[in-house]
Amino acid sequence: MTTSSNLPEIRTRFDSRDESHSLHLVPPSSADRSPLKSWRNLPSPLGHHHLLESQLEYEEIEEQARKQGRTKARTINHITLGFIAYFAVAAGPFGVEEAVRAAGAYPVLLAVVLLPFTWGLPQALMTAELSTMIDENGGYILWVRRGLGEYAGWVNAFNSIASNVCDLPTYPVLFCSYVEAFLESGYGYTLSGTEQWLVKCSALLLVFTSNAVGMRAVALASVLMSLFVLAPFVLEPLSVKTFNLSTWGSVAPEIDWSLFLSTILWNYQGWDSLGCVAGEVKDGGRTYPIAILIAMVLITINYAFPVGAGIMVQSDFTQWHEGSLETIAMTIAPWLGVWVGMAAVVATLGEFNVVMACSSRALWATADYKMVPSFLTIEWKRFGTPIAAVIFQTVTTGVLMNFSFAFLVVLDTFFNNLTLLLEFFAFLRLKYVEKDTERPFVVPFGNTGAWAITVPKILVLSGVLLAQKRHIWVTCGLFNLAVSCSYLVWRRFQPAPQASSMTSTATTSYGTGQLS
Secondary structure, eight states: OOOOTTSOOOOOOOOTTOSSOOOOSSOOOHHHHOTTGGGTTSOOGGGGTOSSOOHHHHHHHHHHHHHTTOOOOOOBOHHHHHHHHHHHHTSSSTTTHHHHHHHOHHHHHHHHHHHIIIIIHHHHHHHHHHHHHSOSTTTHHHHHHHHHOHHHHHHHHHHHHHHHHHHTTHHHHHHHHHHHHHHHHHHOOOOOHHHHHHHHHHHHHHHHHHHHTOHHHHHHHHHHHHHHHHHHHHHHHHHOSSOOGGGGGOOOSSOOHHHHHHHHHHTTOOGGGGGGGGGGBSSHHHHHHHHHHHHHHHHHHHHHHHHHHHHHHOOOGGGOOTTHHHHHHHHHOHHHHHHHHHHHHHHHHHHHHHHHHHHHHHHHHHHHTTSSOGGGGOOBTTTTBOHHHHHHHHHHHHHHTTSOHHHHHHHHHHHHHHHHHHHHHHHHHHHHHTTTSOOSSOOTTHHHHHHHHHHHHHHHHHHHHHTSOHHHHHHHHHHHHHHHHHHHHHHHTSOOOOOOGGGTTOOBOTTTOOBO
């Protein structure tokens, strides 16, 4: 059977890297876009009442993937994604003490009930829609490039890399500080400089090992560590001797709004990182919304239980400070205090593990677009992991974990907020320029709903950026000037896109779906 060469090619598969593809007559579906589309109808582990696939099931999936020339399989279901989201967003209640001291118990408890839906949910819904529309690993790297074009994608990619490079070293530092506090308070032992370095390296090695063997290991670790972290705070209300609900109504005479809002809002960031593993999520249209619901419940328990129980034990909220959760638990029961101290250590390690997994896949996607050296796309075929990106992140973290913690956090905040702004703008633009593209999950109420969930976030993020100090603006401004200059150099040496011989006069403007 012959096909006329004069007919345009009909696209049946979408590849987000293909910027010079032939004219497609039908909007590509989400399943068509996925390089692992054959896995969409694999039976869910929950159908057999398993949290994760058994080793035999997992090996069968991997074997089928290898036969089709693919090294990654969709092994993340809504349970495991929900626990991954918990670590990406909250990872324990540690840090909420400052919000209690700044405002009192009532504002914090009110925020804990309302913010998951008014602040966290908008970012989660955007992530769910974009992750199912473009269900490939890379998340925000793919979203911004497709929605706003090549230059915005370049700026977003390098600000994301900078944010992750500044963010990852903070976790070994926090891990070490929690280990040191636990040993000092419980056993009166102080770590030497060499011992501190060894503790940081131990955390880094554990996270590297988990990420090297794939998302299945990261997901399983997230489930187990989440249960360990949450358990003592669920037990706290049951262990309080005297219930005094009147303490929940305490409010500071003069609320420190800056400290309260910055602390409480920051505790609901991180949803967008879930898009980085979209290529390994099973049935994203169903998995993402259920996982978000699971994570919302976990995060609400995460903050409400320790604050509600803790304020009944230490009713003077002005005495709350970093480490108060452990002190309060120790007052209730010594064994509970030890558990909370250990939970702080495990929570930091769990968050580090998830952030490494997500950021390494974002770096892999950046290299896949040839924006950074292509060796970073190297994968470990046995596990389907972006091993080169994981090694790169591990090395940079090992170098930077001895730098100033405070300065890294401030830089991370600036870079992260800038990329979040680009993500929201890309989300809005895609609602208009690709309105016919299939989205297995869609934010409710159409474009009106999209604007409603993004405008408040854009305003707050813009305000946070404007509030940064001058030296941060100078540092980050010079960085982005260098990024823009490097983009011009990169474009100069890029080969011109070659159109198909059948459609030599028609090319597609990236991210618009329109011919130019």
